[in-house]
Amino acid sequence: EPEVTQTPSHQVTQMGQEVILRCVPISNHLYFYWYRQILGQKVEFLVSFYNNEISEKSEIFDDQFSVERPDGSNFTLKIRSTKLEDSAMYFCASSLPTGSEAFFGQGTRLTVV
Amino acid sequence: SQQGEEDPQALSIQEGENATMNCSYKTSINNLQWYRQNSGRGLVHLILIRSNEREKHSGRLRVTLDTSKKSSSLLITASRAADTASYFCASYNDYKLSFGAGTTVTVRA
Numbered sequence: 001e002p003e004v005t006q007t008p009s010h011q012v013t014q015m016g017q018e019v020i021l022r023c024v025p026i027s028n029h030l031y032f033y034w035y036r037q038i039l040g041q042k043v044e045f046l047v048s049f050y051n052n053e054i055s056e057k058s059e060i061f062d063d064q065f066s067v068e069r070p071d072g073s074n075f076t077l078k079i080r081s082t083k084l085e086d087s088a089m090y091f092c093a094s095s096l097p098t099g100s101e102a103f104f105g106q107g108t109r110l111t112v113v
Numbered sequence: 114s115q116q117g118e119e120d121p122q123a124l125s126i127q128e129g130e131n132a133t134m135n136c137s138y139k140t141s142i143n144n145l146q147w148y149r150q151n152s153g154r155g156l157v158h159l160i161l162i163r164s165n166e167r168e169k170h171s172g173r174l175r176v177t178l179d180t181s182k183k184s185s186s187l188l189i190t191a192s193r194a195a196d197t198a199s200y201f202c203a204s205y206n207d208y209k210l211s212f213g214a215g216t217t218v219t220v221r222a
Contacts, residue, residue, distance in 0.1 A: 004155075033209070043156065043201065043212040056208040091155065099143050099205050104156040 002026045006092050006105035013082055013112055021077045021108045023092030032075045033093040033102065034067065036060070043091070049075065050098065082112045119202060119213040127221050132189040134216040136202035137182075143205050145178055145185050150199045150215070159187075159200075192220045 005024045013019050025032050034046040048055040049067055066078045075094075079086055089109050093102040119136040126132050138145070144163045148156040162169045162178045162185070169176045175188040185202055199217045203210040 031208075035210075035212075042214045043203075045209045045211060048208040050208075058209075093156075098208055101146070101158045101161055102156075102210060103158065104148075106155040 002103075004092055004094055004103050004105035006090075006108050008108060009106065010109045011111070013110070015084060015112055016081050019079050019082055019110065021079075021090050021092075021110070023075045023077070023105055024073050025075055025092065025094030026103055027073070029094035029096050029103070031055075031095045031098045032067075032069070033095075034077045035091045035093065035104075036088040037091065037107075038088045046077070046090075048098070055098070079110075082110075084112050086110060087112045119216050121216060122214070123217045123219070125219045125221065126192055128192060128194055130192055132192050132196070132218050132220070133186060134200055134218070135184060135186045136213045137184045138202075138204040138211070138213075139183065140204075140206065142180075145176075146203045146205060146210065147174075147176060147185075147187050148201045148203060148212075150201065152198075156201065189218075192218075194220050194222045196220050 007022045032049040035043050037043045045058050047057045047061045064080045068076050089107045091104050091107045093104045095102045144161055146161045147159045149159055150156050160171045160174050160176050162176050173190045178185045197220045199215045201212050201215040203212045
């Protein structure tokens, strides 16, 4: 069964460093998303992406965040200068049309120290 | 936030019993979806109900949607130990899912 894959599964970084979280969405999906979940809290929307453009972004997704689809398969989330409060589980998701069932990856646990 | 509350926050039931959880949302929606999460791992889609639907079934799952009350419920019938997980509702609108805080369900063998 096709699945969304995320790498790495766990990343530890120093405060102020840049991190890139990688995702390979399901190959025929058109819409891509990043969500995050701070430990013990709800899943929060960060950004949705379609046709090489951001469709929607949340207040969390400020200038420190960016997304890119550098080739036909990868979808990346970059955090330019990490803060302690960026520590969370980051989930990538994809869907065929928007609003349909979203398939989530297993997440990248980001720890900022 | 588009998403309201879910209740209960936690639910403990015996295997074979039914589990019911509710969620509310704040704004108009295109559809409402339910997801399951095991121990902080990825979210698994369970069922989607469109805004013009009132009830939907999938296996042991039954979902209702009341758009006048901006609420939805998920019923899991004949629960199994393997159903132990956190369950989240997520309202879909404007290219994004807005998740509730979730209900943690523990099914005792």
